[in-house]
Amino acid sequence: MEGDSGAPLTPEEAKLIENDYHLFEKYLPQEHRLAIQEQGFSMIDDDNDLVTPLVNNKQCVYSFFDDEDILKCSIEKVFFEGLTQFRKPISCHLFPIRITEYKQFDAVNYEELEICKPGRKCGQTKQVKLYQYLKEPLIRKYGEEWYKELEIADQYLKNKNKNF
Ligand code: SF4
Incomplete structure (x- = not known):
């Protein structure tokens, strides 16, 4: 939830996110889907880095709160469900x-x-x-x-x- 920019991405990761979007879209709140429509699947930040977009300049568009109110990654959620080989961006994993x-x-x-x-x-x-x-x-x-x-x-x- 903190920070002024999204997670750093490689160009390959940005493509993988776009390809897998149909798998994890269902976990995202409407506000996050709208933010993706407006900003795209990835964007260039003020430091000229490729990053994930944010919602209201706060949390990553790919995050969501689960039933226990824990903030999770929708990309990783479908990875654990066995639906994709892509777990999440390496910058997030590290x-x-x-x-x-x-x-x-x-x-x-x-x-x-x-x-x-x-x-x-x-x-x-x-x-x-x-x-x-x-x-x-x-x-x-x-x-x-x-x-x-x-x-x-x-x-x-x-x-x-x-x-x-
Ligand atoms: S782990 Fe997922 S939700 Fe969190 S910053 Fe990375 S891509 Fe966004």
Whole structure:
């Protein structure tokens, strides 16, 4: 619900959303459908990025409240129903990790937000690091090999810290 722009999209993802719209449209409130009619399935924001449109400059047009008043993603809902292979945009899947692509490398940063406080507490209690929790989207983005190297790097740092 927070933020001044929608979720970043790749051009391929924007097409997938358009193709799958007929599958998840039924979950969206009328206001969201109208916003899609007005703004399109994707749009360019003030930073010149391709993003999902917003409703009233607030929540993503593809979000909806379920029967328990929990805000969910309609794209992901039909993925869990087995109706599509596309789960949701990778930027959403990786949240709260944000990726900035430079010419020679990607900056993979954690965006610390107040709304994620309960998640941080849960991770501390269960001793699960963020990169472990986000294993699936990190592999989706960078592949198995990359993820294995990340695990090795983490283990290396753990051993190094033990020895000092
Ligand atoms: S997860 Fe779905 S509803 Fe949430 S920002 Fe991404 S596309 Fe929109």
